[in-house]
Amino acid sequence: MxxxxxxxxxxxxxxxxxxxxxxxxxxxxxxxxxxxxxxxxxxxxxNVDQKMSTNSRSKEDIHALKERIQVLEKIVTEPAYELNKKLNQL
Structure with a gap:
């Protein structure tokens, strides 16, 4: 060759x-x-469509969890939360 x-x-x-x-x-x-x-x-x-739907579902779940974390951060950093925590410790 x-x-x-x-x-x-x-x-x-x-x-x-x-x-x-x-x-x-x-x-x-x-x-x-x-x-x-x-x-x-x-x-x-x-099964590209199935992968895409699973991927979009995961993205929605992550977005919802990020929103929940933001709400929890707002609650914890609030001055009233700290006051309640100190009162509960007494």
Missing amino acids: TTFTITLILLLIAATYATAHYIDTKFSMQVINWMNGESHSPFKPS
Whole structure:
């Protein structure tokens, strides 16, 4: 095999992988998983929507927890809270 043939084969492999990656991201398919033997059909859409809904749910939970922390910080830093704490210690 000549250097040109080896280079051409490597370029074809890289182009195939790049094309499969583009198809996966653009159309939510599983071409790379199919090429690796992890999926039976490359035409079934992947579970990207499920991941996105889980991710958005997690973001909502984090946002709600941050709001609760802010409220608790306001309560604790309030002068009346400190007074009640001192009165309760007596």
